[in-house]
Amino acid sequence: MQISPHLFILPRTPGQIVWDYKNHKQFELNLKYSTRLAELIDNPEKFNERNTIDTQLLDAGILTTAITDTTDWGWDELSKIFHIGTKNIPCEHVPQNINEWSKQYLDHCSDVLSTPSPKARRSERLGCELITLPKPSCLPEGSLANALVNRKTCRTFTGEAVSLEAVSTLLYLSLGYLHERENDVDESIVEGLGARRSSPSGGGLNACEGFLLVQNVRGLPPGVYAYHPTGHALSLVNPLPPQPLGQLMCGQHFINNLPAGLFITSRFDKLWWKYEHSRAYRMAYVEAGHISQTFQLAATALGLNTWLTGALTDDQVEALLGLENSAEQPLFFVGCGQSDGQVMCKELKALLSSRGAEQ
Template sequence: MQINSYLFILPRTPGQIVWDYKNHRQFELNLEYSTRLAQLISNPDLYNDNNRIDIQLLNSGILTTSIQDTIDWGWDELSKIFHIGTKNIPCEYVPQNIHEWSRYYLDHCTEVLEAPAPNARLTERQARELIALPEPSCLPKDSLANVLIGRKTCRTFTDEAISLEDVGTLLYLSLGYLHERENDVDETIVEGLGARRSSPSGGGLNACEGFLYVQNVSGLQPGLYAYHSTNHALSFVNPAPDSPLGQLLCGQHFINNLPVGLFITARFDKLWWKYEHSRAYRMAYVEAGHISQTFQLVATALGLNTWLTGALTDDQVETLLGLEDNAEQPLFFVGCGHSDGQVMCKELKDLLSRREPQQ
């Protein structure tokens, strides 16, 4: 008998809360149950098949008969609890097609809007006088400002293929080690930390990486590919799954015909190699955000529309990327393609129009 290794315990008088953070289950134990659990933690061999408490602890998953391998990721327990505890978003049902997603999403938005909105921002409530700023000056053609203004999230994509040249540009300017900056390194840079990307990275570690999801790219077979920043090259990882892309992204089936996307991952072992404290975990998400925005700006400059999400079915994605029980984990997804520029998919628009009250 073993103690579930994915537990943390919170003291809450008059008892204690035991949280199975991997399976998103919570239990409240009174003194009798807490005392018995403490005895079993001290010595799991004390487990007794005739003890009703022991049986209940086993049935709840607090105790387990399976051997649990611990992963040496090099991080601390607080960060591990947060990462594993926020994987695989708990939901009663994952939509199986675009129509189901539209109904679920519209119901969710309706429920949210029926609740009172948060108060205005504190600084807005406290401001006594506003200082007006000048209007933006005329923006030069093809400037970064115009790309920023042009970037938007779209949810309708065509079946038109993306060229391999555009994919190469996207990856090089988002994740590639820029050859143009190789001379921009002085003697103060520690060996091994000299590679430079277009986006900033905590400690110069470049702890984020990418896996390309290919559905319709000229010159590439559909499937999953790892991007190698040093070589600016791809390696095949797995064929495309039989299930649609939306199934990997918590039922968001409006994105099923997206031609190409990027799963942004984080190398936690690399991050903790330099920063051995919980706060460093934040930097993984900050860096993923930088890379995601860079990807979108490059795509916009190439005349493509973009879409992004943090809603992943983590276990399925990890398996597809070959990262089960690995120190490298997926955090985010961003994709692009040719689009009519619609923010809302047709199915959701149709459903919304039918639900609107008649005037």
């Protein structure tokens, strides 16, 4: 018998809150239960199956018979609680198709809009005098300006194939080590940290990596591939799963017709290596955001539309990428393909129209 490794305890007079952050469960313990839990924390071998409190703690998962093999966490417990506690979003029913997703999403939006909206931001409430800016001048000519204006999130894709050359360009500009910047390295750069990407990276560590999802890329069999930036190459990790890919995205089935996409991961062990304080955990997401935006702008410049999400069914994605119990973890997904440019899927549009007609 042992105490679950995924608990934290908060004092809340007249008792205490025990939170199982992995399974998203909260328990309120009175003095009697709290005292018994403290005794079992001191010595789990005191567990008595004839003690009602002991069996209730076991049934709740506060106690466990399982031997947990966990990756050593290089930072403090707070960042570990946040990372594990925000994985695998609790969902009573994962939408099985876009129609189900549309209804669930629309119901959620209706519930949100039925409550008061947040107050205006503090700077607006202060009522300071506003300084009117001049009208924006014409945007400069060039592909970057065009990509910034044209980039938008789309949720309808044709499934049409993309070329291997386009995928190669996307990977190189997003995650590749740029040969064009090799002359930037000088004597101030620590040996082994001289590689440069198009996006900034905390400490120059390039802690983010990528796994390419291939469904319809000319010249590349379907599957999931690890991208190796040093050699600008791919290696097959796994075939595509048998279930619809939308199940990996908490029921967001827009991914099902994406010809290609990128799972952005972070090498926490690299960040632990240089930065011992868990504030560096913030940098993992900042870097993933940089890379996501770079991918989208590059895809837009190539004439492709993009879709992105941070709603991952983490356990399934980790298994697909071969990252179970690893210090490398998936954080984000961005995909691209040919689209009619619609931000809203046709199923959601149809549902909105039918509900509007009923009113």
